[in-house]
Amino acid sequence: MTPPPKYRDKDDLGRPKSGSSPFLHDAASNWRASTFRFRRKRRTIFVFLAICAIVYLLLHSRWWNAVLVVEDRQQRGTNDDLGSSSYDYYSSSSGRKVKPSHGKSGSHKAASADSKDAHISKFTYDGPVRFVxxxxxxxxxxxxxxxxxxxxxxxxxxxxxxxxxxxxxxxxxxxxxxxxxxxxxxxxxxxxxxxxxxxxxxxxxxxxxxxxxxxxxxxxxxxxxxxxxxxxxxxxxxxxxxxxxxxxxxxxxxxxxxxxxxxxxxxxxxxxxxxxxxxxxxxxxxxxxxxxxxxxSWHKPAIDIVIHADAHSGRLVRLLKTLEKADYFNAPLPRLFIDLDPSTDKSVRDFITSYKWPSKDRLFVRHRILPKSSAQDDPLAFVESFFPNSENSAVLLLSPNIELSPFYYHYLFYAILEYKHSNAQSGLDPNLIYGISLDLPLTLLDGKPFDPTILSSDESPASESAKKKPNSDSPFFYAAPSTHATLFFGTHWRLLHLYLAKRLDAAYTKGVDYSLPSKISSTIPQWVSYFAELLTAGGYTMLYPNFAPSDSLAVYHPPKEASSVTARTQQDVMRSNNILNQLPNGRLPLWSELPVLGMDGTRTTIASGLTAAQKYKSQILSKCGGVKRNDGEDDSVDDLFCSNGEAVQERKRLAREHQRQRELEAQAEAEAERKALARNALEAKRREREQAEAAEKMPNKPPTPEAPVAAQPLVEQAKSPVEEEPVDDDDAPKAAGAAAAPRMPVIHNKIISLADLEDVPVEVNGETVHPQDQT
Incomplete structure (x- = not known):
């Protein structure tokens, strides 16, 4: 094993000294090789970064992009109008033109044709495109x-x-x-x-x-x-x-x-x-x-117009004419649904037949079988007349007694885009607004006249932070719905469908108190009463205009028989486009600047309405365990009813009660039938005794053929108007048995024809004679 070099064998830079060890030559060679490999990797990294920087400069520097060239080429042969050939490209750095690859394109054909007819058209150049x-x-x-x-x-x-x-x-x-x-x-x-x-x-x-x-x-x-x-x-x-x-x-x-x-x-x-x-x-x-x-969001709103015509639909023609003459600028046209009464005049039907707005494929006419009164009293008949098909759907319900301004659609479209899609209104949940009315309410829900002066009071507007006093001509929020000329958003109309499906089911509403804090007049349609419950529980509100009476978007003309409703005097529809002139500061205000009215018509705020909604939900769900957690679904009303398990149990209990009631009714019917049979048997027995006693007292002579006693059936005898005797329940079985096997009567000392006696035995000269034995 090679010993490591000592400290003294190294120079000041930590490298081994030459000649200090027999292995120093190999160590120095290894060190130089590793250093070279590191420098080569570092040089590669630097080169790569330099190339990336050059590419970035070429793509983003101003001198390179001073000329933008066309790169929006279509595939060859896919678009004749745009052309499919490869155009020339220019480089601003070199000014060199890259030769294009010519193809058989429609644009080059057009250019060659134009070159032949240059004296006819001067638009002949079809070269490459550059944006300088x-x-x-x-x-x-x-x-x-x-x-x-x-x-x-x-x-x-x-x-x-x-x-x-x-x-x-x-x-x-x-x-x-x-x-x-x-x-x-x-x-x-x-x-x-x-x-x-x-x-x-x-x-x-x-x-x-x-x-x-x-x-x-x-x-x-x-x-x-x-x-x-x-x-x-x-x-x-x-x-x-x-x-x-x-x-x-x-x-x-x-x-x-x-x-x-x-x-x-x-x-x-x-x-x-x-x-x-x-x-x-x-x-x-x-x-x-x-x-x-x-x-x-210009193309998002999809509006359907629904008109429920009554028997006196002469004013329907005026409404249809105002719809046709209205200005719809370049907005998508709505669909029109007309619901006719059974007694609609023929002149009105003929007018609708020739009516061509908005178009034949967007006009739908329906004819009711029952009169309007039944549809007005039945909430399902009215609510089922429309169902939204998308989240941007909305329905404009129009009374046939309404007259519209030519610019009503301007206000609807402007308000929808501003309060449902605007970024400036982001502080308000758009789902809290369930509709837009075109006219001021005539009455409150309790039947009292609506007073517009309450809008200019000193109470706070929609937001607690808004300190400005609302203008007298400012639109306002009002929780109660209007039924004359009102646009309802599809999401809330769908909620009404879901709400009625459970609200009218006894399994979900047993023991629940749905009474509203504010009183509702008996003249209000029933579907509005149910809708008011849903609106109160959700804290929803509606946008109402507050225009001058002479520039109204819609004017309601009450029928003659509606003496309880009086229209406002000196009202006329807006004839010129004065929408911005009727709005404060020439625009729709922010939602926080608008006054808010509660369901009872008093001043409130959006926050107070949401608090009242929670209180109302606690009231209706107090017997179901209190307010439930919101499931987070937009199209759900489950948090306004008892849980599904409780509803199932209640439905089973109601089914059991119904079955028990049917069984009791069947038992009562069987008992009544048994008693009737017993009374009939006792009555037959009593008649037999009377006949026997009468036969003993009669003289010994044949009966007259016109009224043979034995020829009358027992059933017919039971139907004679004789006073019935009371039947004891304990003797009823015995009487029933006697009725099942009645004793045949015997006529004493009577000599009559055997053919007239049928099956009745007769005693002749002390001997009992049976008719069957004589045959």
Whole structure:
């Protein structure tokens, strides 16, 4: 074994001294080899890191990305409109053009055709696409990675006329300070960005803080439609990668076909919400008040309209005309369900037959067998008229006595996007709002008139932290539902279905007190009473408008026979779009600024409503072990009823009681039948004795053939109106036995025809004669 070198045999650096040991040469060689291997590994690591740094600089440095090239190529032969050939690519560092691989593509065919007819069209260039100025602005925008709350809104325009219109809308949206607004120019115009800003009043950043991007490709003025289509698709993809917008906004009615198809298809492919504006953008002035998350939910609401017509449905025609004339801008059209009464006039049926709104495939007419009174009294008949098919479904219940404003759908759509999807309303659970009413309530649930002056009191609004006094024209929350013109969200209508399924089952409601803290009038429909129980237990509330009477969204005209309901005087529907003018500060307020009314019509807060909900749940579940834990499911009402085990046991107990009742009824029927037989037997015995005694007293002469005594059956004798004798229960079996084997009567000293006697024995001259023996 080789001894280790001693300390004195090493130099100052710890290396073995030469000649100090016979093994020093081998040790030095090993040390140098290991050092070389370490240096070689370290040099490899350094080279790898340098290569990574160079690649990073090439991909992210500004001088490399000064020109963005098209990489949005389609597979060959898959899209004729976009072209499928490999385009030329340019490198800004070398300026060298890479020769493309030519293929048989639709775009090259179009380019060759355009080259032959150059005198007809100047859009002949179909070369490679480069964005010279796009990266310069995209690199300045900080990308937000929180996709659910991304505040970026991008307006895209190809036409300069459209771009000028969108520029004004974008500036107004930017002034609201709820979004980061971008405007993308992607057309053939060669106007500079500086000139465009000056022409539209956007030169100073203080005037408009919209970020403008130049997504026009090189040689855009002479590019073919296929090249421009590929350019706009590539620009949208770059915007998605760098900015990650929530929504794209375009005015497609003023744009060319290639632009509409390119933006629509690419937005759908990248799963970006795409909002198309109407031709007259001024008709939706509330759009710029929305944030990016609300605009991204533009296509989510799915509204169905349900009308329950009564026998006096002459006003139904007026309602249908107001629905048809209303302004639905570019929102998805609702479906319409009309529920006709059996006694509907023929003129109304003929009008509905020729009614074409919204379309024949979205109009559904149903005819009831029973009159409306039965449907109004039966909660199932009314609630079952609608069931949501998605979480974004909603039903607008309209009374035939309602007259709507042409702009009712604007308010509904604006309120849904603001209070159900907005990021600014994140402090409020959207599920607490179960609906939106279009008119003020006429009465409270107890039948007393509704007083709007309570809304302007000094009591606190929805949130305890809100210190501002609510405006007199501010919308408000009210827990009680309205039945004239009300939109109910599908999630809460589905809960009502589940609630009624158990509420009307005695197994779940035995011994439970569902009485509400507030009194409900007998004139309120029964389904509203059950709905009020569910709303109180959940702490839900409804949004009501508070517009001027002359600018109402809906006006209720009570029928003549409804003397207890009086309509408000000087009411008229809104004829012009004054929605923002009727709202405080020209917008829908934050939920924390709105006043709140409880189920009884008194001022309260959202927090107080939730506390009252817990108290009510404790009341109804006091005999079932108290309030249960929430199972966490949205579509569940199990925490409002006894447990399933208790319900099963109760259902079994009810079944046993029902079976016992049936058995008792069967025993009672058998006992009554037995007593009837006993009475009949005793009655027959008594008649036999009477007949025997009467026969002994009669003279010795033949009976008249018209009324032979023995020919009458015993059953017919039992039916004669003779006073019944009381039958003792103990003698009943004996009487039954006597009835089973009755003794045949014997007629003494009577000489009559044997044919008339049938089976009755007769004593003749002291001898008993039987008719069977004579045959």
């Amino acid at each position: 100025h796009l990266y310069e602005t995209l690199s300045r925008v900080q990308q937000f990675h929180f996709r659910l709350r991304n505040p970026h809104v991008v307006f895209i325009a190809a036409s300069m006329n459209t771009a000028s219109i969108l520029a004004g809308l974008a500036c107004e949206m930017s002034a609201a300070k709820r979004n980061v607004v971008h405007l993308v120019l992607a057309g053939r115009s060669e106007i500079s960005i500086e000139f465009f800003k000056k022409a539209n009043g956007m030169a100073h950043n203080d005037a408009c803080s919209v970020v403008i991007h130049d997504a026009r490709p090189d040689k855009a003025g002479i590019s073919t439609d296929a090249r421009m289509t590929l350019a706009i698709r590539s620009a949208v993809r770059y915007i998605k990668d760098y900015i990650g917008p929530t929504v794209l906004v375009t005015d497609t009615e003023r744009e060319e076909a290639w632009f509409r198809s390119a933006v629509t298809s690419k937005a759908e492919e990248l799963q970006i919400a795409h909002v198309t504006l109407p031709y007259d953008i001024s008709t939706i002035p509330w759009l710029q008040k929305l944030d990016a998350l609300s605009l991204g």
